[in-house]
Amino acid sequence: MSSHVRTVRPNQMVALMERAAHIKKMLEQGEKKPYKDVIDVCWGDPHGAGMKPLTFVRQVLAACIYPQLLDGGNLPMDVKRRAQKLLRWCDGGSVGSYTNTGGILEIVENLAQFISQRDGVPAHPENIWIHPGSQTSLTSILTLLLSSEATPKRGVLVPVPGHSTVPLSVAALGGVAAPYFLDEERGWELRADELRRALASARGVCRPVALYVINPGNPTGHVQSRKSMEEVIRFVAENNLFLLADEVYQGSVYDANSEFVSYKKRLYELGPPLAHTLELASFHSASKGLLGECGLRGGYVELLNMDPVVMPYVERLFHLIPSPPVTGQIALELMVEPPQPGDPSYPLYMHETEHTRRTLVDNVKRVLQVLNRLPAISCQPVRGGAFAFPRLHLTTKAIRKAKDAGMQPDMFYCTKLLEDTGVFVSPGCEYGQKEGTYHIRFCIMTPTDTMEELLRRLSAFHLKFMKDLS
Amino acid sequence: MSGLSATRCGLPKESVAENGAPPRGKVLTIDTMNPTVKMVEYAVRGPIVQRAVELEKELSEGRKKPFQEVIKANIGDAHAMGQQPITFFRQVLALCSYPELLNDSTFPEDAKSRARRILQSCGGNSMGSYSASQGIDSVRQDVARYVQQRDGGVYCDPDNIYLTTGASDGIVTMLKLLVCGEGASRTGVMISIPQYPLYSAALAELGAVQINYYLNEEACWSMDIGELQRALDEARGHCNPRALCIINPGNPTGQVQNRKCIEDVIRFAAKERLFLMADEVYQDNVYADGCEFHSFKKVLFEMGPEYSNTVELASFHSTSKCYMGECGFRGGYMEIINMDDEVKAQLTKLVSVRLCPPVPGQALMGLVVNPPQPGEPSHENFMKERTATLSALADKARLTEEVLNTVPGISCNPVQGAMYSFPRISIPEKAVKEAAGQGQQPDMFYCMRLLEETGICLVPGSGFGQKDGTYHFRMTILPPADKLKILLSKVKEFHQRFTKQYS
Numbered sequence: 001m002s003s004h005v006r007t008v009r010p011n012q013m014v015a016l017m018e019r020a021a022h023i024k025k026m027l028e029q030g031e032k033k034p035y036k037d038v039i040d041v042c043w044g045d046p047h048g049a050g051m052k053p054l055t056f057v058r059q060v061l062a063a064c065i066y067p068q069l070l071d072g073g074n075l076p077m078d079v080k081r082r083a084q085k086l087l088r089w090c091d092g093g094s095v096g097s098y099t100n101t102g103g104i105l106e107i108v109e110n111l112a113q114f115i116s117q118r119d120g121v122p123a124h125p126e127n128i129w130i131h132p133g134s135q136t137s138l139t140s141i142l143t144l145l146l147s148s149e150a151t152p153k154r155g156v157l158v159p160v161p162g163h164s165t166v167p168l169s170v171a172a173l174g175g176v177a178a179p180y181f182l183d184e185e186r187g188w189e190l191r192a193d194e195l196r197r198a199l200a201s202a203r204g205v206c207r208p209v210a211l212y213v214i215n216p217g218n219p220t221g222h223v224q225s226r227k228s229m230e231e232v233i234r235f236v237a238e239n240n241l242f243l244l245a246d247e248v249y250q251g252s253v254y255d256a257n258s259e260f261v262s263y264k265k266r267l268y269e270l271g272p273p274l275a276h277t278l279e280l281a282s283f284h285s286a287s288k289g290l291l292g293e294c295g296l297r298g299g300y301v302e303l304l305n306m307d308p309v310v311m312p313y314v315e316r317l318f319h320l321i322p323s324p325p326v327t328g329q330i331a332l333e334l335m336v337e338p339p340q341p342g343d344p345s346y347p348l349y350m351h352e353t354e355h356t357r358r359t360l361v362d363n364v365k366r367v368l369q370v371l372n373r374l375p376a377i378s379c380q381p382v383r384g385g386a387f388a389f390p391r392l393h394l395t396t397k398a399i400r401k402a403k404d405a406g407m408q409p410d411m412f413y414c415t416k417l418l419e420d421t422g423v424f425v426s427p428g429c430e431y432g433q434k435e436g437t438y439h440i441r442f443c444i445m446t447p448t449d450t451m452e453e454l455l456r457r458l459s460a461f462h463l464k465f466m467k468d469l470s
Numbered sequence: 471m472s473g474l475s476a477t478r479c480g481l482p483k484e485s486v487a488e489n490g491a492p493p494r495g496k497v498l499t500i501d502t503m504n505p506t507v508k509m510v511e512y513a514v515r516g517p518i519v520q521r522a523v524e525l526e527k528e529l530s531e532g533r534k535k536p537f538q539e540v541i542k543a544n545i546g547d548a549h550a551m552g553q554q555p556i557t558f559f560r561q562v563l564a565l566c567s568y569p570e571l572l573n574d575s576t577f578p579e580d581a582k583s584r585a586r587r588i589l590q591s592c593g594g595n596s597m598g599s600y601s602a603s604q605g606i607d608s609v610r611q612d613v614a615r616y617v618q619q620r621d622g623g624v625y626c627d628p629d630n631i632y633l634t635t636g637a638s639d640g641i642v643t644m645l646k647l648l649v650c651g652e653g654a655s656r657t658g659v660m661i662s663i664p665q666y667p668l669y670s671a672a673l674a675e676l677g678a679v680q681i682n683y684y685l686n687e688e689a690c691w692s693m694d695i696g697e698l699q700r701a702l703d704e705a706r707g708h709c710n711p712r713a714l715c716i717i718n719p720g721n722p723t724g725q726v727q728n729r730k731c732i733e734d735v736i737r738f739a740a741k742e743r744l745f746l747m748a749d750e751v752y753q754d755n756v757y758a759d760g761c762e763f764h765s766f767k768k769v770l771f772e773m774g775p776e777y778s779n780t781v782e783l784a785s786f787h788s789t790s791k792c793y794m795g796e797c798g799f800r801g802g803y804m805e806i807i808n809m810d811d812e813v814k815a816q817l818t819k820l821v822s823v824r825l826c827p828p829v830p831g832q833a834l835m836g837l838v839v840n841p842p843q844p845g846e847p848s849h850e851n852f853m854k855e856r857t858a859t860l861s862a863l864a865d866k867a868r869l870t871e872e873v874l875n876t877v878p879g880i881s882c883n884p885v886q887g888a889m890y891s892f893p894r895i896s897i898p899e900k901a902v903k904e905a906a907g908q909g910q911q912p913d914m915f916y917c918m919r920l921l922e923e924t925g926i927c928l929v930p931g932s933g934f935g936q937k938d939g940t941y942h943f944r945m946t947i948l949p950p951a952d953k954l955k956i957l958l959s960k961v962k963e964f965h966q967r968f969t970k971q972y973s
Contacts, residue, residue, distance in 0.1 A: 045593060046594075047599040048599035049593075050594055053596055065560055065567060066564035069571075072576065091547065091550035092547075092550040095798050096794075096795060097547050097798050132800065132824075135823065135825055136824060144498060144503055145504070147504040149505065165825070168822075168823050172823065210497070242498055277496075279497050292598055294600045295596070295597050295598045295600060295829030296830065297800075297826075297827070306498065307499050309499065309500050310500060316510045317507050320642075320668070320671050321638075325830065325831060
């Protein structure tokens with residue numbers, strides 16, 4: 001078996017996931033537990049956590065899938081018009097046809113327009129590819145940058161804490177995931193001196209070729225400042241690295257003092273020569289933000305300043321991914337072309353999106369309020385993204401008990417939390433963290449009462465856990 | 471290094487060049503790029519398709535051409551060619567997308583109950599929620615039931631079912647697992663020539679060694695164990711052969727392997743310790759009298775425990791072909807037999823990286839393996855639509871073979887199954903020379919000319935592989951019957967013209 005796949009690090013979460021699924025099933029079958037349901041906030045999955053899809057999106061999707069709905073009287077006019085337009089863009093007028101490998105041309109053009117309007121900088125459809133989810137795009141770019149044959153191995157600088165799929169992809173492609181640590185005390189800031197340290201350290205074991213950044217952050221919820229982004233850009237330029245900017249949470253900023261600005265825009269603000277030379281891949285998707293359509297698998301990558309000689313090979317590689325699911329492409333289209341004032345669906349769309357925005361802002365407030373009042377747990381401000389990532393200040397007794405059970409302390413905490421309260425969150429060890437620190441991560445994109453219930457159960461559990469192991 | 475310092479000082483590019491120092495080099499260049507990517511080609515969407523798209527654009531801009539429309543008979547996309555989706559499937563998926571429709575009386579009850587069941591299996595009752603990376607549990611169970619029934623009761627364990635983003639996703643994932651080693655011990659993968667170019671492209675990207683075994687054109691493109699042995703023995707010298715890929719029914723050749731042949735292949739794989747990869751996406755597309763689809767899994771188990779306990783097999787299916795033609799949903803599954811437990815754990819990890827397959831595609835796969843049953847309200851209409859689609863394909867398969875065989879210089883094997891014909895064409899020496907002069911394969915030259923003169927887009931045989939000195943093209947049988955007739959007569963006329971021009 002491929003040795004690269006073997007080095008992909010063991011997924012410690014599997015047992016916990018299986019336990020959560022098992023408990024869900026038992027509850028469904030009527031088994032009695034101290035709680036009536038599992039609160040699954042383990043993933044960045046808004047619908048899974050109870051948020052509702054946008055009505056307009058689902059109406060258009062249904063009409064595209066079953067065009068007979070266009071004849072009936074029940075769907076709003078703008079839904080029908082939109083579905084008709086989308087179907088005209090599909091071969092044979094069917095969402096069951098293959099599309100162009102990089103996505104339906106008209107949708108790619110609309111993505112380009114969205115990006116241009118967002119950044120005040122032109123975006124070109126030829127540089128944009130739609131894929132089944134941003135992770136697929138990222139893996140493709142990594143395939144280009146890494147090489148299983150290379151000696152020394154090639155490296156990608158990745159954030160710690162950070163989502164595990166990135167280091168897994170890097171390792172599976174024969175590369176080295178070299179960590180740089182985010183600064184918890186400073187709200188999970190990305191510091192230039194840490195980047196420099198990480199790079200120097202990485203050079204000892206590999207040849208670094210790229211820097212992966214995620215802004216807003218997962219799991220940290222950090223939103224980068226202008227200064228921080230400029231430091232990253234200069235760092236990448238000085239050290240001849242390819243910049244991979246994961247911006248899938250750009251639609252989720254909660255803090256009034258924070259603002260999402262794309263790396264592309266920041267790069268252009270710095271002007272030439274950087275703006276015209278620095279190689280950048282920016283990723284976005286319909287899985288997060290207001291749509292939350294993770295299951296539809298719609299994501300895209302925008303490439304900037306690529307060597308023109310390399311582009312035909314990039315295209316050939318992308319052609320290996322036959323074509324992204326049409327349902328995911330529709331989600332992307334509707335994300336960038338929502339109902340406009342005057343459209344029949346606009347009032348409902350505004351109502352639903354406003355409600356979601358308010359809910360998430362309030363959730364974040366509540367989380368910080370509740371957690372920062374409890375002993376032995378603290379949480380940095382969640383300025384954006386989908387998660388809270390509070391720190392557990394565990395006692396020596398608790399740590400020892402975990403070790404006796406053969407688990408990382410935060411995995412032990414999560415396991416007990418699930419058993420005792422039905423709250424399913426993931427441990428910080430899944431994402432990496434500074435030695436001797438422990439965290440949990442949970443999704444904050446939930447309905448208000450789910451969040452209240454979650455915090456109630458978590459608080460009660462936490463107090464008892466800390467008391468029992470003091 | 472001086473170039474970098476100049477940049478840091480903020481000096482404009484021009485003065486850097488004047489100093490003779492190079493500007494900041496790109497990180498990703500042709501030299502630093504993963505070398506295996508250079509080897510990747512994918513004929514089905516290659517240069518001929520790009521030209522076809524250009525011509526479409528020119529036509530839409532009002533440019534005069536010797537044809538009214540471009541007919542894309544290059545890709546196995548049924549809906550693009552006018553095939554209608556199965557009503558029931560679309561109803562259920564619409565209900566799943568917008569559950570308000572469960573209150574709409576125009577939807578049949580069985581569609582609604584299927585939709586409710588699917589939604590219950592989704593997080594938050596929404597198709598927008600991630601599923602488990604291996605796929606929705608209830609769908610995997612439905613797939614297992616289908617496989618068991620299809621294979622005459624041979625047990626299928628849902629744990630061995632992985633839902634995938636189309637069959638291609640599963641195939642590439644399995645190849646990623648299998649390919650390893652360096653130099654002479656680098657993994658070799660046997661693929662049939664002619665082959666579906668996804669395989670060669672994936673092998674190139676993974677840096678695996680491609681081991682070609684030729685299908686026997688004279689015997690209706692059947693597999694020949696002697697040829698398999700030859701290919702394998704030769705390959706052992708320079709690589710470590712580990713896998714054998716079969717497409718049945720075949721693409722591009724359309725042959726449907728008979729039972730004995732499948733048994734022989736299994737025995738061969740067992741003897742030579744090869745991992746079998748059985749691409750069975752066309753399993754419902756069988757047209758010729760006397761031909762029948764036998765799954766590799768079924769035959770393996772009917773050969774008894776000596777084989778069924780040892781031979782490692784991955785079987786692939788999808789929602790893109792057969793009578794559904796739902797390419798755009800990217801639904802598929804693979805069934806893994808006799809895989810080492812540790813390897814299986816690694817496979818589970820590998821699929822977790824891409825999070826999950828598209829949920830609508832998973833739901834659709836669940837419907838395909840669990841269609842309306844006799845007695846259910848939608849059953850009659852479902853059977854009507856399914857039968858109509860499959861018999862239309864069968865008619866078009868026969869028509870294609872008949873017409874092409876009337877053309878001197880074209881010879882077409884019976885299209886026993888799948889969606890394509892792969893006729894052999896004779897190309898005059900003069901044309902071969904002119905092609906070489908333009909740096910093109912002779913059948914690419916032929917197909918390009920065909921495209922320019924008739925607007926018909928086919929894929930040259932060189933994109934699929936063929937015996938040296940032979941030429942072919944692949945043409946789908948998907949256009950509606952009347953259009954297909956026109957297409958075939960135009961191909962006939964073109965061939966005669968072309969042959970005359972270069973005689």
